[in-house]
Amino acid sequence: MLLVELGFGSESVAVLVAHVTRSNDSERRIQLDSVLDLFASLDPPAILLADLNTAPGDPRIRQFLAESGSVDAITSGGADRAEHRVDWILARGLDCLSADRVESGASDHPLFTARLAWPVVNSRPVDPAQGGADR
Numbered sequence: 001m002l003l004v005e006l007g008f009g010s011e012s013v014a015v016l017v018a019h020v021t022r023s024n025d026s027e028r029r030i031q032l033d034s035v036l037d038l039f040a041s042l043d044p045p046a047i048l049l050a051d052l053n054t055a056p057g058d059p060r061i062r063q064f065l066a067e068s069g070s071v072d073a074i075t076s077g078g079a080d081r082a083e084h085r086v087d088w089i090l091a092r093g094l095d096c097l098s099a100d101r102v103e104s105g106a107s108d109h110p111l112f113t114a115r116l117a118w119p120v121v122n123s124r125p126v127d128p129a130q131g132g133a134d135r
Helices: 025-041 059-068
Strands: 002-008 011-019 046-051 087-092 095-102 111-117
Touching (some): 025 059
Parallel strands (some): 011 046
Antiparallel strands (some): 002 011, 046 087, 095 111
């Protein structure tokens, strides 16, 4: 796992990057719980970029999304053919504008991208370069 905090003016966003094993189901579940627990502990805004080796129908993922206030950016952004994926982009405290599936050949499975934005407050986007004064 890698956890970084990216600054944008006076604002920042936590970004967690992770890869969960697929070779041992017991170990995968332990790693999945560790990644999701760490992500849930981060103050928003936060982004999880991960190969969780877990499909969207997995009960642990469904429970996490229902309880954590996280958004599955790939699904909410409208990416095509995302139902059998193992890659995830989760966000808390950010709006998802769009998502795409990319067939790049760089991996044994498709890649996904998402376009995220600071939340809109009072009908205007929050501008982190201006210190988030619109919040």
